[in-house]
Each structure stands twice: as C-alpha cells, then as structure tokens.
Amino acid sequence: MPETIDFERVLSSLQAAAEKLRSQKDYFNDLDSQIGDSDHGDSIDSTFKKVLESLESYDTSKRDIGGLLKVIGRGIILSGGAAMGPLYGSGFFEAGNAAGGAAVIHVEELVAMMRGFVAGIEKRGGVKLGEKTMFDTVVPAVDALATAVESGEPLREAMNKASAAAESGMQSTKEMHSKRGRSSRLGDRSVGYVDPGSASMFVFLSAFFESLVT
Amino acid sequence: MKKFINQYDDMIEEMLEGYVAANADLVERRHERVITRVGAPFQKKVGLVTGGGSGHKPALIGYLGEGMMDTVAVGNIFAAPGAQICYDAIKAADSGEGVLVCIGNYSGDLMNFGAAVDMLKDEGHKIETVVVNDDVASAPVDNMDNRRGVAGEIILWKVVGAMAKQGATLDEMKRVGDQVVFNTRSLGVAHTPCIMPSSGKPSFEIGPDEMEIGVGHHGEPGIERVKMMPADEITSLLMEKILVDLPFKSGDEVSVIVNGLGSTALLEMYIVYRKVAEILKEKGISAHKIWVGEYFTSMEMGGFSITLTQLDDGMKKAIDVPVNAVHFKG
Incomplete structure (x- = not known):
C-alpha cells in the first residue's frame, strides 16, 4: 500500500463518505428522536448533498487537495441550514488550509489535515471533550491516526485503528450528560443514548478512512 | 394569540x-x-x-x-x-x-x-x-x-x-x-413573557403575582423567581447586583440605560430611574448620559433592564458625538 494519498483518492473518498452518510438519513433521524428533535438525519442529508454538489462542480484538473476542501467548506457554510453546516464546513475549511495546495500528500500531511478538521470544528463550536457531541468521536479518531502514523504503522492499519477509535468514541457518548444543544435540557435523561452527531461523525470518518485505502 | x-x-x-x-x-x-x-x-x-x-x-x-x-x-x-x-x-x-x-x-x-x-x-x-x-x-x-x-x-x-x-x-x-x-453590566426583570408567534405559546411560564430576576431576552431562565414587589425595592435589588459586579465605585462616571422589554410603560420606567438616580447619588457615582425608554425589547415582554457603563474620558467624548440612526437620535 502506498504511503501517499493523491487528489483523486481524496475526492473519491469524500464522495463515498458523503453518499454513505446520506444513505443513513433515517437511522440518524431515529437516533435524534430519542434526545433531540428528530431532524439530525435531515440536517446531515442536506449538508452532504451540498458537499456532493461542490465536488461535481469543482475543477478537478487543478488537483489541489486543500483547494477542494476549502471549496466544500465554503459551500456548506454559506448554504445555511442547521449547526451541522458551519461545524462540518469549518472543519473542511481548516482541513484545506492545513493540507495546502498539493496534489499528493504523505501520511504525515494527512494527519495534519485531519488535525485541521478537528481544529475547525473546535473553533466554530467552542466544544470540549465530554460534552456528548461529534467532538467525542473525531478527537480520539484523529489521535489514534496520529499515534499509528508516528509509530510507522502501515496506512491500512492506521486507518483501521482510527475507525475503531471513532467507534469507541461514539459509544462513549452513551454514558455522557449532554452539555450542548437541545438535548442539554434533558439533564440525566440524555444518558443512555448515543449522541446523533457523534454517530454521523463515526459514519463519516469510517467511510472516508476505509475508502482512502481501498 | x-x-x-x-x-x-x-x-x-x-x-x-x-x-x-x-x-x-x-x-x-x-x-x-x-x-x-x-x-x-x-x-x-x-x-x-x-x-x-x-x-x-x-x-x-x-x-x-x-x-x-x-x-x-x-x-x-x-x-x-x-x-x-x-x-x-x-x-x-x-x-x-x-x-x-x-x-x-x-x-x-x-x-x-x-x-x-x-x-x-x-x-x-x-x-x-x-x-x-x-x-x-x-x-x-x-x-x-x-x-x-x-x-x-x-x-x-x-x-x-x-x-x-x-x-x-x-x-x-x-x-x-x-x-x-x-x-458594561446589565440586569433585568420580567413579570410577563412575550408570546412566540410560531407557536402562540409564552416564551416562559410564570405565575400572575411573580416576576423573574435575570430572565433573558429570549425567555432564558434567570437567577431568582420572586413575588412582585414595589418599584423602589426591585430597582434597589437590581442595582445592588449590578454595582458589585464590576464593581462600580465612588467617583465613577457612568452611562445609564433603563430599558423597557416591550410592554412596560414609560411611566413605570421613570419611576425606576428615579430610584436609580437616588442610589447613584448615594454611592457617589455620577451619570454622564442617561437613556430611559425602549431600546432593546423582547417583543411584548413585560419588564425592564438596567445597564450601567463605567466611562473613561475617551468613552465620554464618544458617547457625546451626535448620531442619526433610524430609532436613535441625539
């Protein structure tokens, strides 16, 4: 397996992840009906519909990974909608800034790109770990990716570990009290349910990572 | 509704x-x-x-x-x-x-x-x-x-x-x-919610003889729910909490806003300002600029807020520059 990732691979992986998320709209709505207002699936669906539209209209001949991510970020930030737009949008935008204008990136640069993704979400949402949000999925996933890359593990192995960490991060939200959004008003009653935003983040990351190495 | x-x-x-x-x-x-x-x-x-x-x-x-x-x-x-x-x-x-x-x-x-x-x-x-x-x-x-x-x-x-x-x-x-x-420090009180036009429901629930201290502009919960009290009493209570918060001290120059939240009469707001002025004088704080009226409402919420800003010389000069905004003149 090559330890570099090219523009076309990033593009097709984003496409695969967006399609996977859209296919699970009903599952996210169901999760949200337990502690929210049942619209998380709709929100994810409209956000990633916009991602796919941005991908279709992007000039792929430029082969600019950072530019691609920034165009996606811009598109979903400015399309409005629920909080998912600015959060994922800022994530993609900062990931693009971190990735720069290269056509091919090394795994270390992939780690930097994913760190940018985390930083964008953190900055926009002002979130911390343990607040029962998407952040509890993405932070351990990117940490696991970074650790695996630093210790020289093959890319596929690193991706598997990152996806596994995303999944346990998502599961960990079950025991948390919600501190954010509508579900935060439930207090103790938010315990026992997986946070819908952390579930969609797991689906996004695992589909993206899987596609990067397949 | x-x-x-x-x-x-x-x-x-x-x-x-x-x-x-x-x-x-x-x-x-x-x-x-x-x-x-x-x-x-x-x-x-x-x-x-x-x-x-x-x-x-x-x-x-x-x-x-x-x-x-x-x-x-x-x-x-x-x-x-x-x-x-x-x-x-x-x-x-x-x-x-x-x-x-x-x-x-x-x-x-x-x-x-x-x-x-x-x-x-x-x-x-x-x-x-x-x-x-x-x-x-x-x-x-x-x-x-x-x-x-x-x-x-x-x-x-x-x-x-x-x-x-x-x-x-x-x-x-x-x-x-x-x-x-x-x-700048503000604190408000409301006795009547506004009605949300989307649902026809009040922005918060409250008893007919109660008011809530610190209720937010969108009906967010405040710090204390109390029985209605006379204007001087609630004004003193709000001023006490505002003054210690910065804290404002003797010799300070301030601007004051007594702001109606939507359905409180100007008549009542001037009764409130009368007490505010009395307290400021007592504390040795001088009011450089005073506004009494509806400046930032919550549709037709019943209640008012008090805002004090400690001013330095630069801020005083800036505050005195005339403006010609749609709903704010002078």
Missing part, C-alpha cells in the same frame, strides 16, 4: 418591507436579509456590522445610521441569521478600511458570524469582532465568557460608531470596544 400579523411565515419579510419603505432616506435593502445605511460602504471609514435574531425592536435595524451601524444581518424571530447573510452584511460594510463586527454572545450568532468572518478573511478582508456579554444574571463573574449580551450592545455601538465617524482605525476600535464591553 393577539398579534397584528398576517401569516407567521411572512412576518420578517413584511416587517422589512415596511421598515425600508418608512425610512428610505436612511436605509436600503441590499440583500433579502441585509439592511444597510443608504450608500454603504463609506470611504475612509471602518465598517460597522451587527446582526442577530429579530423580535428586539428597535434593535437591531433601528440602530442603522450615521454614527452607529452601517449594515445589519437579520435573522428570524429569536434565531441567528445564516452564515450567508452574515457574509453579505460584512461585505456590504467594507470600503477597504476593515469591518468591526459587534454582536451579542449567543452560540448561533457566534457560529454563523464566525464562519462568515473566516471566509472573508480568506478573501483578504480585515475584520475584528467584539462580543457583548453584559448580562450579569447569565453566569457568575468568574465565568463571563458564558454571559449573554443584552442592552449593553447599544453602548458599544454608540462608542465605536462615534470612533468610526471620527476616523479611528479598526485596531483602535477593537481595543476600545472590548473595554466598553468589560465596563
């Missing part, structure tokens, strides 16, 4: 149509949800932008005018404007001197303005943001970052508005703006 509207979905659109038609000498509609001063952006002047949910008349669009705001991003009732609206509002204010975004500390406003600012900075615009968090009821003093912004926003707009008019730079305005916010 008793409201003079047509359809709920048309409320904001129809309000904006009426507002622009009535004030066409001062304002224009640049985009669907962006209202600007006529002729904005202005050369050789830092642009001033605010924005947020609707339902706070005369805030926010009533503060558009010479010496105050240049553009406003308009959201739905009590809901932040989307990032595209914020983006368009900021862009419409920038003549090349940069833009100061002045908004209240609400997560939706911060998220959408923040995202818009990132996009515009990437395009080369120079932008700073001042976030107002003057409501002492919404978090303890050691956790000021979690306080909401209320009527104190007006003092910020007044000071930075005057500075922009006199040719101050963006960096100077950001520095003074942050200081004005720090020096």
Whole structure:
C-alpha cells in the first residue's frame, strides 16, 4: 500500500463518505428522536448533498487537495441550514488550509489535515471533550491516526485503528450528560443514548478512512 | 394569540418591507436579509456590522445610521441569521478600511458570524469582532465568557460608531470596544413573557403575582423567581447586583440605560430611574448620559433592564458625538 494519498483518492473518498452518510438519513433521524428533535438525519442529508454538489462542480484538473476542501467548506457554510453546516464546513475549511495546495500528500500531511478538521470544528463550536457531541468521536479518531502514523504503522492499519477509535468514541457518548444543544435540557435523561452527531461523525470518518485505502 | 400579523411565515419579510419603505432616506435593502445605511460602504471609514435574531425592536435595524451601524444581518424571530447573510452584511460594510463586527454572545450568532468572518478573511478582508456579554444574571463573574449580551450592545455601538465617524482605525476600535464591553453590566426583570408567534405559546411560564430576576431576552431562565414587589425595592435589588459586579465605585462616571422589554410603560420606567438616580447619588457615582425608554425589547415582554457603563474620558467624548440612526437620535 502506498504511503501517499493523491487528489483523486481524496475526492473519491469524500464522495463515498458523503453518499454513505446520506444513505443513513433515517437511522440518524431515529437516533435524534430519542434526545433531540428528530431532524439530525435531515440536517446531515442536506449538508452532504451540498458537499456532493461542490465536488461535481469543482475543477478537478487543478488537483489541489486543500483547494477542494476549502471549496466544500465554503459551500456548506454559506448554504445555511442547521449547526451541522458551519461545524462540518469549518472543519473542511481548516482541513484545506492545513493540507495546502498539493496534489499528493504523505501520511504525515494527512494527519495534519485531519488535525485541521478537528481544529475547525473546535473553533466554530467552542466544544470540549465530554460534552456528548461529534467532538467525542473525531478527537480520539484523529489521535489514534496520529499515534499509528508516528509509530510507522502501515496506512491500512492506521486507518483501521482510527475507525475503531471513532467507534469507541461514539459509544462513549452513551454514558455522557449532554452539555450542548437541545438535548442539554434533558439533564440525566440524555444518558443512555448515543449522541446523533457523534454517530454521523463515526459514519463519516469510517467511510472516508476505509475508502482512502481501498 | 393577539398579534397584528398576517401569516407567521411572512412576518420578517413584511416587517422589512415596511421598515425600508418608512425610512428610505436612511436605509436600503441590499440583500433579502441585509439592511444597510443608504450608500454603504463609506470611504475612509471602518465598517460597522451587527446582526442577530429579530423580535428586539428597535434593535437591531433601528440602530442603522450615521454614527452607529452601517449594515445589519437579520435573522428570524429569536434565531441567528445564516452564515450567508452574515457574509453579505460584512461585505456590504467594507470600503477597504476593515469591518468591526459587534454582536451579542449567543452560540448561533457566534457560529454563523464566525464562519462568515473566516471566509472573508480568506478573501483578504480585515475584520475584528467584539462580543457583548453584559448580562450579569447569565453566569457568575468568574465565568463571563458564558454571559449573554443584552442592552449593553447599544453602548458599544454608540462608542465605536462615534470612533468610526471620527476616523479611528479598526485596531483602535477593537481595543476600545472590548473595554466598553468589560465596563458594561446589565440586569433585568420580567413579570410577563412575550408570546412566540410560531407557536402562540409564552416564551416562559410564570405565575400572575411573580416576576423573574435575570430572565433573558429570549425567555432564558434567570437567577431568582420572586413575588412582585414595589418599584423602589426591585430597582434597589437590581442595582445592588449590578454595582458589585464590576464593581462600580465612588467617583465613577457612568452611562445609564433603563430599558423597557416591550410592554412596560414609560411611566413605570421613570419611576425606576428615579430610584436609580437616588442610589447613584448615594454611592457617589455620577451619570454622564442617561437613556430611559425602549431600546432593546423582547417583543411584548413585560419588564425592564438596567445597564450601567463605567466611562473613561475617551468613552465620554464618544458617547457625546451626535448620531442619526433610524430609532436613535441625539
């Protein structure tokens, strides 16, 4: 397996992840009906519909990974909608800034790109770990990716570990009290349910990572 | 629900149509949800932008005018404007001197303005943001970052508005703006909720003989629910909490806003101000500038708030610069 990732691979992986998320709209709505207002699936669906539209209209001949991510970020930030737009949008935008204008990136640069993704979400949402949000999925996933890359593990192995960490991060939200959004008003009653935003983040990351190495 | 509207979905659109038609000498509609001063952006002047949910008349669009705001991003009732609206509002204010975004500390406003600012900075615009968090009821003093912004926003707009008019730079305005916010403390009380036009339901539940101290502009819970009490008593109670919070001290010069939340009579507000003046005198604090009236409402909520700002010489001069905003003169 090559330890570099090219523009076309990033593009097709984003496409695969967006399609996977859209296919699970009903599952996210169901999760949200337990502690929210049942619209998380709709929100994810409209956000990633916009991602796919941005991908279709992007000039792929430029082969600019950072530019691609920034165009996606811009598109979903400015399309409005629920909080998912600015959060994922800022994530993609900062990931693009971190990735720069290269056509091919090394795994270390992939780690930097994913760190940018985390930083964008953190900055926009002002979130911390343990607040029962998407952040509890993405932070351990990117940490696991970074650790695996630093210790020289093959890319596929690193991706598997990152996806596994995303999944346990998502599961960990079950025991948390919600501190954010509508579900935060439930207090103790938010315990026992997986946070819908952390579930969609797991689906996004695992589909993206899987596609990067397949 | 008793409201003079047509359809709920048309409320904001129809309000904006009426507002622009009535004030066409001062304002224009640049985009669907962006209202600007006529002729904005202005050369050789830092642009001033605010924005947020609707339902706070005369805030926010009533503060558009010479010496105050240049553009406003308009959201739905009590809901932040989307990032595209914020983006368009900021862009419409920038003549090349940069833009100061002045908004209240609400997560939706911060998220959408923040995202818009990132996009515009990437395009080369120079932008700073001042976030107002003057409501002492919404978090303890050691956790000021979690306080909401209320009527104190007006003092910020007044000071930075005057500075922009006199040719101050963006960096100077950001520095003074942050200081004005720090020096400003507000606290309110409400005995009657407003009715949400979307649902016909009250913005909070309260008994007929009760009032809530520190209730938010959108019906957010306050710090204490008490029985109704005479004007002097509740005014003393609010003033006590405001004065210790900064703290304000003998020799200070302040501006004062006694602000009606929507359905409280001006008659009552002057009774409140009478007591405010008495307390300030007792404490050796002098009122440099006083406003009594409806400046930042919560539709027809019943209640009032008091805002004090500790002024230094620069702020005093800025406060005295005349303005000609749609709903704020002098």
